[in-house]
Amino acid sequence: AREALAQSQKVEAIGQLTGGIAHDFNNLLTAILGSLTLVRKRVGDDAKVLSLLDNAIHGAERGSALVKRMLAFARRQELSLVAVDLPELVRGMKDLMQTSIGPMITIDMRFAPDLEPVRSDRHQLESALVNLVVNARDAMPNGGMVTISGLAEEIRENHRTRLKPGRYVCLSVADTGAGMDKATLLKAAEPFFTTKGIGKGTGLGLPMIQGLAEQSGGRLVLESELGRGTTARIWLPSALASQDVVAAASGPTPEPSP
Ligand code: ADP
Numbered sequence: 156a157r158e159a160l161a162q163s164q165k166v167e168a169i170g171q172l173t174g175g176i177a178h179d180f181n182n183l184l185t186a187i188l189g190s191l192t193l194v195r196k197r198v199g200d201d202a203k204v205l206s207l208l209d210n211a212i213h214g215a216e217r218g219s220a221l222v223k224r225m226l227a228f229a230r231r232q233e234l235s236l237v238a239v240d241l242p243e244l245v246r247g248m249k250d251l252m253q254t255s256i257g258p259m260i261t262i263d264m265r266f267a268p269d270l271e272p273v274r275s276d277r278h279q280l281e282s283a284l285v286n287l288v289v290n291a292r293d294a295m296p297n298g299g300m301v302t303i304s305g306l307a308e309e310i311r312e313n314h315r316t317r318l319k320p321g322r323y324v325c326l327s328v329a330d331t332g333a334g335m336d337k338a339t340l341l342k343a344a345e346p347f348f349t350t351k352g353i354g355k356g357t358g359l360g361l362p363m364i365q366g367l368a369e370q371s372g373g374r375l376v377l378e379s380e381l382g383r384g385t386t387a388r389i390w391l392p393s394a395l396a397s398q399d400v401v402a403a404a405s406g407p408t409p410e411p412s413p
Contacts, residue, residue, distance in 0.1 A: 172346055172362060177225040184222060188215045234370050238272040238394035239280060241305045241326055248281060252288045259298030260291070266305045273324045273391035275371040283367055286360035287328040287387050293351065294332025294385060302329045307393060316376055322393040323373060329386040335379040343377055364389065 195208045245264060253262060284303075291301045305326050310318045335343060342348045344365045349356030364387070365375040372392045379385040 169359060172359065172366070173225045177222050181219065181222045181226065184215055184219045188212065188219065191215060234276040234279060234367070236274050236276060236371060239275050239277050240270075240272050241280075241324060242266040242270055244277065244280060245284065245303055245305075245326075248284060252285060255285055256288050256292035256301070260295055261300045262288070263300060263302045264304070265302065267307060270305050271307055271324060272394040273326075273371070274394045275373075275391050276367065279363075279367045283364040283389065284328070286364060290360060290387075291328065291330035291332060291385070294330055294334070299331040299384075303327070304329075310390075316374055316390055318374055318390055319372075322396040323390045324393055325388050325390050327386055327388040329384060331384045334381040334383050334385055336381050340377060340379045343379075344375065361387075 191208060191212045195205065195212065198204050198208065242264075245266075249262060249264070256262075288301055288303075291299075303326070305324055307322065307324045310316065310320055310323050312320050314320075339350065344361040345358070346362040347358040349358035361375070361377070368375040368389050368391065373390040376388045376390065377385065378388070
C-alpha cells in the first residue's frame with residue numbers, strides 16, 4: 156500500500172510540474188516544426204539534406220505529440236481551491252501517516268483552537284503532508300518526533316516570508332532529524348534535487364508542495380539546522396479572507412468576513 160501511495164504521489168508531482176513546462180515547450184516545438192517545414196520546401200533536391208531534415212521534422216513531431224499527452228495529463232491536476240479545515244484533514248490522516256513512517260516516530264499534533272479554514276486543494280494537501288512526513292522519516296532513521304501544527308497569522312508588509320499582506324494559516328511539519336546544511340537547504344525545493352540516491356528519491360516532493368502553496372496564493376518556507384532537524388512551513392491564505400472560495404462539502408462552511 157505504501158508503494159502504491161508513493162507512486163501516486165510521484166504521478167501527481169510530475170503532473171504539477173509538467174503543466175507549466177509542457178505548455179512552453181509545445182510553443183517552442185511548433186516554431187521549430189514550422190521553420191523546418193519551410194526550409195524543407197526551399198532546400199532543392201539534395202537527398203542527403205532532405206533526409207536529415209525529415210529526421211528533424213519527424214523528431215519534432217514526436218516531441219510535439221509527447222508534449223500534448225503531457226498537457227492532457229497535467230490538465231487533470233488542476234487545483235480546485237476550496238475551504239479546507241486543516242485540523243480535520245490532518246487528524247483524518249493520522250493513521251495513514253503513522254503507517255507511512257513506522258512505529259519509531261511519534262506524531263504530535265498542535266492546532267490552535269477554532270483554527271480557520273484555508274483556501275487550497277484538499278487532495279493535494281493530503282499528498283503534501285504524506286510527502287513531508289516521509290521526508291521527516293528519512294531524516295530520522297533512528298526514530299524521533301514529527302510535530303504537525305497550524306496557526307493563523309496576520310501578515311503585514313515586508314514580512315520575512317515575502318507573502319502579500321493578508322491573513323494566512325501556517326501549516327508546519329517539524330522533525331527532530333538530521334537536518335540539512337546550507338547548500339542542501341538552498342537546493343531542496345529544486346525539481347529533481349535529491350540526496351536519496353537513484354530509485355529512492357524523486358526530488359519532486361518539495362517542488363510539488365511549493366507549487367501547491369504558490370498556486371494557492373501562499374508559500375513554502377523551509378528552515379533547517381544540521382543535526383537538529385527541519386521545519387517545513389506551508390503558508391496558505393485564510394479562507395475567511397477570500398470571497399471566491401467554495402465551501403468544501405466535508406468541511407464546515409467558513410463564516411463571512413467581518
Ligand atoms: P526526495 O524526498 O524525493 O529526495 P524532496 O523534494 O521531497 O525529494 O526533497 C529533496 C531533498 O531535500 C531530499 O533528498 C533531502 O536531501 C532534503 N530534505 C527534504 N526534507 C528533508 C527533511 N525533513 N530533513 C532533511 N532533509 C530533507
